[in-house]
Amino acid sequence: MRINKMLSNYGYCSRKDARVLIEDLRLEINGELAMQGQWVEETDSILLDGKPLTKKPPLYFLYHKPKGVLSTMDQDKENSLYHKLVFEDYVFPVGRLDQDSEGLILLTNDGDLAQKILSPKFHHEKEYLVTVNRELTLEFLEKMGQGVDINIGVTKPCEVKRVSDHQFKIILTQGLNRQIRRMSKALGYQVTKLIRLRILNLHLRELPCGECRPLDDKELEDLKKSLHVNLD
Known part of the structure; x- marks a missing residue:
């Protein structure tokens, strides 16, 4: 390699x-x-x-990223994760969550596992809670679920569920840049708040905003099983 x-x-x-x-x-x-x-x-x-050079023990953490924080470990960027978290060993975020959004990020030093999560050919699920600027319509929800033309192409069909007049949950299996915001904008809506709730079997749940915790044994075991990673 x-x-x-x-x-x-x-x-x-x-x-x-x-x-x-x-x-x-x-x-x-x-x-x-x-x-x-x-x-x-x-x-x-x-x-x-x-x-x-020796292989370091694998580390796995869940982090509730606040709005305004950049999901990168670039120390040259003032609002990056590098300046928000303190780890003795190097970890990096698996994928991105845009600066205006908050929610779940997986941090690890396991490059192989990260690549399996990020590979578009596996269609791994990520779930979000989205708040928009005006009342939802059935037409909007149906179009979001069917796929939306966002200029670079039509997004893949996805699962969408109404939560309240201005909120819905959406489960994506692709990770285009600012995808939910662009989909909503194409249909005449503006996203006012976006929270990532889940990555595969990993849930945000009650993890406070700005806090970080290690994966428990069951979470890690289920994650590796879903990715077909050796459990040793």
């Missing part, structure tokens, strides 16, 4: 941040300075700051 991918899979940093480590001459592969995108094997001698 590429050295950038190995660093991510081993829980050291993102693939993007791996480029910086290489540029700063902090990585050696078999006694020579690492190059960008270099192919490596797990049997290679890889040193970071002179110390052997």
Whole structure:
């Protein structure tokens, strides 16, 4: 695999941040300075700051992202997760939740698991509670469920359920940028509040806004089963 991918899979940093480590001459592969995108094997001698690279224990956390926080660990961005959370070891958010939205984010250092969740070919469910600026109509709910033309194409059919005059729940199996906001806007509505409630079997429930907690054993076991990941 590429050295950038190995660093991510081993829980050291993102693939993007791996480029910086290489540029700063902090990585050696078999006694020579690492190059960008270099192919490596797990049997290679890889040193970071002179110390052997070892796979870190996997970490899994649920975080209730507040509105206004950027779902990235980019330390150069003032409102990023990097400045809101303190971890001894590197973790990263699985996917994005736009700055104007709040709700559930999965944080991990498990690159393989993250890729299985994010891969569009698996159609994993994410559920949201959406508040809009005017009263819902049956026509709006039906069109949202059937798919909406948002200029880059028609969204996939999805499950939509009315909660109140101005609120509905929606379950998506695709992750287009600001998808729910763009779908609503195309039908003449404006989203005033958006909360992600669920990612696969992981639920926000009573997790307070701005708080973080580790996955319990049952959550992690069910998540790995749904992703067909080895439970060892």
